[in-house]
Amino acid sequence: MLSGMRSDASLADRSRAVGLRALNRVAGSELVDRLRLRRPTERLVYGTSKTTIRTATRAGRMFAPVTPEHRNAARQPAGERAERFDLTATEEQRMLRESVRGFAREKLRPAAQAADAGCACPPQLLTQSNELGLTIVGVPEELGGAVARRSAVTAVLIGEALAHGDLGIAVACLSPAAVATVISLWGYPEQQATYLPEFVGEDPPAAALAIAEPRALFNPFELTTTARPHHGSYVLDGVKALVPRAADAELFIVAAALEGRAPALFIVEPGAAGLSVEPEPAMGLRAAATGRLILEGVKVELSARLGDGSAGAYRECVQLSRLGWCALALGGAQAVLDYVIPYVNQRTAFGEPVSHRQAVAFTVADIAIELEGMRLATYRAASRVDQGLRFGREVALARRLCAEHAAAIGSDGVQLLGGHGYVKEHPVERWYRDLRAVGVMEGALLV
Secondary structure, eight states: OOTTOOOOHHHHHHHHHHHHHHHHHHHTSHHHHHTTOHHHHHTOOOOOOOOSSOEEOOOOOOOOOOOOSOSSOOOOOOOOOOSSOOOOOOHHHHHHHHHHHHHIIIIIHHHHHHHHHHTSOOHHHHHHHHHTTGGGTTSOGGGTOSOSSOOHHHHHHHHHHHHHHOHHHHHHHHHHHHHHHHHHHHOOHHHHHHHHHHHTSSSOOOEEEEOOOSSTTOOTTSOSOEEEEOSSEEEEEEEEEEETTTTTOSEEEEEEEETTSOOEEEEEOTTOTTEEEEEOOOSSOGGGOOEEEEEEEEEEEGGGBOSSSOHHHHHHHHHHHHHHHHHHHHHHHHHHHHHHHHHHHHOEETTEEGGGSHHHHHHHHHHHHHHHHHHHHHHHHHHHHHTTOOOHHHHHHHHHHHHHHHHHHHHHHHHHTGGGGGSTTSTHHHHHHHHGGGGTOOBSOOO
8 A cells, every 4th residue: 555655765764753552563464464564564654824816727647548458447445344342443544544633643733723713634644655655546456456356444444544634634645646536436547647656656646525515414325516518528517615835736527417427436637628626725634625626618528427327326425525525524523522531621610620620520521422423424434435235224324324424423522611711722623623524525535
């Protein structure tokens, strides 16, 4: 998963001090050699507000097609069906989660406040997250990935671990991985051969999955962004909202409604005529540098459409995206719980810790209880994805729990800190704003 890293001796030296504990554990495992991770593991890196003027997207890198080695699109197979219900993480998953969480704790958490204030993720953090191999988790082995079987559970664990550091920065880091996974799951051989080599290389492109639109009560299955056939191409019109890293993205996957057919996904490269972006800083997720993507008569080739146009592919994309947001909700909510417990134990009032008050103790207990329910529902839905079972119902339940209780946990965290919960000296107010996004965001992430 960590293959293709650039060699940077000074960065590697700094990373050893930060990640020593996790790296020692990984280095002693046979998994490192089995997945061809020995050399990358030794170099593991733990290592501006925008204007409101609309700007045309600038053409970025050239995506040159390569000769596909397979006549059919490469797909990661589903995992084996389990005979019993067991969500215990494997040894590989535990080591990966520990490594990513260490990176989130040592790098994301200290940079979070400045990233939130500047509405942008520090470039060095994006580079370091790319070197963790996040973009190739969902890419088949034969296309350059390092995972033989598809694992939504692993993707959930990664998202949860990153969000424990900061939810907004996690969105910025995981946005390109969502695009790579979409192309892996539903791309044709030619599309995979054109775009995926960039995502498994040393410098993955900034990319975004754009589904949400700027209107109240948005329904991803009733899109106002349209795609109409026109003289051997598609013409896209509409506006996409809250697109992470919109100004810097080098590739977009855009959801649009086809007349008389189910919504579909289209590959759109920046620089196209009629394509522009404008900043859209939101209440939360400010580190993700969200913006609006405006499509005014944007022409794309017929080959830009992903999948066979069936309703099932787009529906599955929306469901997997919602599961991704559930994963981030777990990490953000866990951060709140981990912060308020020592706070209420150390904060004194009337001669005793405030945790001795029943109202405070019960609120903390409620946070822990609801978080475990959210985690169980999310892991269960992800495990069904891995086994190739129907997962729509389970994803819907997980999203309902996470959307409702993540926001409540953020609010309770602010309340437990009293006046301190309202000021930026403590991170809980930022976590509250970020967790509010779980119930309204569509797209951007994928597991």
